[in-house]
Amino acid sequence: MELKRNAKYVIGVDLGGTNVRAAVVDQAGDIISEGRTDSRAMEGLNVTIGQIVIAIRQAVDGSPVTMDNIAGVGMGMPGTVKSQEGMVMWSPNFLGWDGVQISQPIRDEIGVPMLIGNDANVAALGEYAFGAGRGAKCMVMFTLGTGIGSGLVIDGKIWTGVNESGPEMGHHIVLADGPRCSCGRYGCLEALARRDAIIDRAARKAHQGRATLLLDKSGHDLRYVTPAMIAEAAAEGDEIAIETLRETGYYIGIGVSNAINMLNPDKVVIGGGIAQAGEQLFAPIRTTVEVNALYQQLQGCEVLAAELGDNAGVLGGAAMALQQIQA
Numbered sequence: 001m002e003l004k005r006n007a008k009y010v011i012g013v014d015l016g017g018t019n020v021r022a023a024v025v026d027q028a029g030d031i032i033s034e035g036r037t038d039s040r041a042m043e044g045l046n047v048t049i050g051q052i053v054i055a056i057r058q059a060v061d062g063s064p065v066t067m068d069n070i071a072g073v074g075m076g077m078p079g080t081v082k083s084q085e086g087m088v089m090w091s092p093n094f095l096g097w098d099g100v101q102i103s104q105p106i107r108d109e110i111g112v113p114m115l116i117g118n119d120a121n122v123a124a125l126g127e128y129a130f131g132a133g134r135g136a137k138c139m140v141m142f143t144l145g146t147g148i149g150s151g152l153v154i155d156g157k158i159w160t161g162v163n164e165s166g167p168e169m170g171h172h173i174v175l176a177d178g179p180r181c182s183c184g185r186y187g188c189l190e191a192l193a194r195r196d197a198i199i200d201r202a203a204r205k206a207h208q209g210r211a212t213l214l215l216d217k218s219g220h221d222l223r224y225v226t227p228a229m230i231a232e233a234a235a236e237g238d239e240i241a242i243e244t245l246r247e248t249g250y251y252i253g254i255g256v257s258n259a260i261n262m263l264n265p266d267k268v269v270i271g272g273g274i275a276q277a278g279e280q281l282f283a284p285i286r287t288t289v290e291v292n293a294l295y296q297q298l299q300g301c302e303v304l305a306a307e308l309g310d311n312a313g314v315l316g317g318a319a320m321a322l323q324q325i326q327a
């Protein structure tokens with residue numbers, strides 16, 4: 001893909017099932033301006049392409065630059081893609097996007113070339129380029145949320161496997177015979193540490209009749225407990241919340257240990273909503289890693305919280321475009 005090498009800015013796009021966000025980004029990774037709109041995921045390919053173009057134009061219109069100053073666009077989205085061809089092979093959020101071309105119609109609209117990538121991989125590249133993974137030789141990222149995404153950056157490049165469908169470290173089996181996972185198998189890290197698994201863990205403890213701040217925080221209906229409430233209660237010393245994070249941290253720690261034993265990385269970055277629980281979650285992760293990672297593979301490896309928060313997607317997309325100009 002030939003990008004405009006003399007242009008100084010790029011655009012990062014984060015396409016999700018609900019919103020699409022675009023940002024004009026400079027070469028230092030600073031966001032100059034943003035656009036955001038609904039992704040209208042259920043209305044078909046052409047409608048969503050139109051929404052992406054709207055978000056891109058909003059971002060450019062809100063900035064001091066014009067489309068002529070944009071070297072390229074990089075976009076992360078859920079699913080499996082062929083990044084160089086600009087094709088989406090499958091997406092959990094965009095039904096029917098099976099083998100569809102997405103980069104070319106957007107390029108036709110805005111006159112700027114576009115690359116795409118899987119959102120977890122793109123977020124990992126963002127953390128590598130501008131966040132907690134800066135300077136790493138081998139960086140692994142876990143993104144904790146509704147599911148558990150993962151990304152791998154080796155020598156500055158996203159590594160996605162032969163079919164661009166890896167790495168899926170959320171589907172490492174960490175407890176054989178454990179609970180059923182969204183993938184249909186049993187005992188995956190995702191089945192044990194995704195958002196709903198964390199909430200269920202806390203609710204089961206509370207249903208044993210033990211006192212917990214989660215009752216007050218959820219309006220006395222444990223169905224409404226959120227990871228943020230668990231983090232807050234843990235910070236206030238709530239035993240059930242602390243246990244919940246300790247057990248969740250243990251499983252994440254097993255997944256991180258497996259990644260360390262396989263890849264010998266220098267940085268493991270952990271992001272996503274529940275990662276904001278801080279040390280209450282990271283302390284058990286690190287303890288588990290110290291016990292379960294092999295000694296040599298662990299040397300020089302840091303386990304760190306992600307730094308970019310919600311900006312990992314747009315900055316990762318920007319980093320993908322910047323890598324093409326600088327290549």
Ligand SMILES: [Zn+2]
Pocket residue numbers: 170171181182183184185188190191
């Ligand atoms: Zn699974």
